[in-house]
Amino acid sequence: MEVRRRNVGDSHSPQRSPSQLLQSFDVFTKMPDDCKKSTSSGGAVTLLVMFVSLLLIISEIRNYVDPKLVYTYEVDKEFDSKIQINIDITVASKCEFISLDLLDLAGSAVYSQGRAKYKKASFELNEQNREAFERRKTVANALRTTHHAVPEMLWKRDSSFTVNSFTDTIESDEIKGRRPYDACNIVGTFHVQKVAGNMHVLPGRPFDGPGGSHVHIAPFVRLADFNFSHRINHLSFGAQVANRVNPLDAVEEISYNPMETFRYYISIVPTRVVYAFSSLDTYQYAITVKNRTAEGNKSDSIPGIFFSYDTFPLLVQVTESRELFGTFLARLAALVGGLFATVGFIRQVVLTVPQVVLESRPGRRWSAKWNQITRKAFGAVNGDIKLHQTPEKGLLDPDSAT
Structure with missing residues (x-):
C-alpha cells in the first residue's frame, strides 16, 4: 500500500501584528451591543452618580488648591535681630x-x-468713613473672638479688612471748612532692638534729660487741650502680611477725662510663614488692656497712650501643606470608581433580592395569591363593562325588519 502525504499548511501559527498582540493584553473586554440591556432606571442612576461625582470632584479640587496650615514651634535663635513696628493711629489732640x-x-x-x-485730621468721622470703620471693627472683633477655634482665619482673611484697609478720606470736608482740625493722625515705621520696650504718645516733645532720663516738655499748654481718645487703624510688628488680622486693628477708645491713661501690654511672638516658593519672617502678638486715671500729684503718672511690648523666646512656624499631585489624582480616581462601584452594587442588590424572594416557596405562594387577586379584580372590572354594554345591544326596534 502506498501512502502519500497531502499538502498541509505550516504547523506554526502565523505571526500576529502588533495591534493584535496588544489586544491580547486587553482586560477591558467589550460586549456586543446585542448583549447589552439598557433601562430607564439605570440611566437615571447613571445621571445621579455623575452629578454627585461632579460635586465631589469640585470639593476635592478646592481642598487641593487651598493648602492647609501646619503650626510648629521652636526656640527663637535670632535674638540679635531688629523688630519692625508699623503704626497708624489717630489721636483726638x-x-x-x-x-x-x-x-x-x-x-x-x-x-x-x-x-x-x-497729619492734621478730624477725629469725628463722616458718615461714609464711620460705616466703613464699623464694618471693619465688626469683622476684626469677630475674628479676635473666634481665632482660637479657627486659627487659619488669622492668615487667610481677605486683605480688604486687614492691613491699612481703612483710609481717612475726610480731607475734602476739611478743605471746605466743614470740620475743624482737632486730631492728629500718626503713621510711621520704626526698627528697634529685640528687647522689651515702650512706645507712647504723650503731651509735648521728648528730650533726653540728665542721667539718662527721658522727659516730655509741654510748655504753655492747658490740661483741657489734651484728649487721648484714639482710634488704632493699624498696629503690627515685622513685615506686613496682607491676610493677617492684628489684635489692635480697628480699636477705638473714647476718653472723657483729660487725665486718662491707656496702657496696652503686648506680648510679641516671632513667626515665620513658609509658603510654597517663599518664606516671610514676621510677628504675632497678644494684648492686655488697662486704663486708669493719672494722678497729678505723682511725677510718673501722666496722661497718654502707652504700648509696653516684650518678645517671646519661642518661634512659631506656619507652613503651607499641600498633598502631592499624584495623591490628588489617586483620590479623584478612587472617588469616582468607588462611587460607581458602590451604586452599581446597591442597584444590583435592589434588583436581585426581589427576584430571589419570589423564586422561594413562600414567594411563589405570595405570587400565586397575588395573581388570583389580580384576576378577580380584572374579572370584576370586565363584568361591569359587559353589564354596561348589554343594554346597548338590546336597543333594536322589535318592529324593524331586521
Whole structure:
C-alpha cells in the first residue's frame, strides 16, 4: 500500500501584528451591543452618580488648591535681630500738642520726628468713613473672638479688612471748612532692638534729660487741650502680611477725662510663614488692656497712650501643606470608581433580592395569591363593562325588519 502525504499548511501559527498582540493584553473586554440591556432606571442612576461625582470632584479640587496650615514651634535663635513696628493711629489732640516716640530697656530712644508722619485730621468721622470703620471693627472683633477655634482665619482673611484697609478720606470736608482740625493722625515705621520696650504718645516733645532720663516738655499748654481718645487703624510688628488680622486693628477708645491713661501690654511672638516658593519672617502678638486715671500729684503718672511690648523666646512656624499631585489624582480616581462601584452594587442588590424572594416557596405562594387577586379584580372590572354594554345591544326596534 502506498501512502502519500497531502499538502498541509505550516504547523506554526502565523505571526500576529502588533495591534493584535496588544489586544491580547486587553482586560477591558467589550460586549456586543446585542448583549447589552439598557433601562430607564439605570440611566437615571447613571445621571445621579455623575452629578454627585461632579460635586465631589469640585470639593476635592478646592481642598487641593487651598493648602492647609501646619503650626510648629521652636526656640527663637535670632535674638540679635531688629523688630519692625508699623503704626497708624489717630489721636483726638492737635499735632503740636503731642508726640510719639519709643524707648527700650537697653536705654535706646527712637524719636518719631523724621520717622513718622504727623497729619492734621478730624477725629469725628463722616458718615461714609464711620460705616466703613464699623464694618471693619465688626469683622476684626469677630475674628479676635473666634481665632482660637479657627486659627487659619488669622492668615487667610481677605486683605480688604486687614492691613491699612481703612483710609481717612475726610480731607475734602476739611478743605471746605466743614470740620475743624482737632486730631492728629500718626503713621510711621520704626526698627528697634529685640528687647522689651515702650512706645507712647504723650503731651509735648521728648528730650533726653540728665542721667539718662527721658522727659516730655509741654510748655504753655492747658490740661483741657489734651484728649487721648484714639482710634488704632493699624498696629503690627515685622513685615506686613496682607491676610493677617492684628489684635489692635480697628480699636477705638473714647476718653472723657483729660487725665486718662491707656496702657496696652503686648506680648510679641516671632513667626515665620513658609509658603510654597517663599518664606516671610514676621510677628504675632497678644494684648492686655488697662486704663486708669493719672494722678497729678505723682511725677510718673501722666496722661497718654502707652504700648509696653516684650518678645517671646519661642518661634512659631506656619507652613503651607499641600498633598502631592499624584495623591490628588489617586483620590479623584478612587472617588469616582468607588462611587460607581458602590451604586452599581446597591442597584444590583435592589434588583436581585426581589427576584430571589419570589423564586422561594413562600414567594411563589405570595405570587400565586397575588395573581388570583389580580384576576378577580380584572374579572370584576370586565363584568361591569359587559353589564354596561348589554343594554346597548338590546336597543333594536322589535318592529324593524331586521
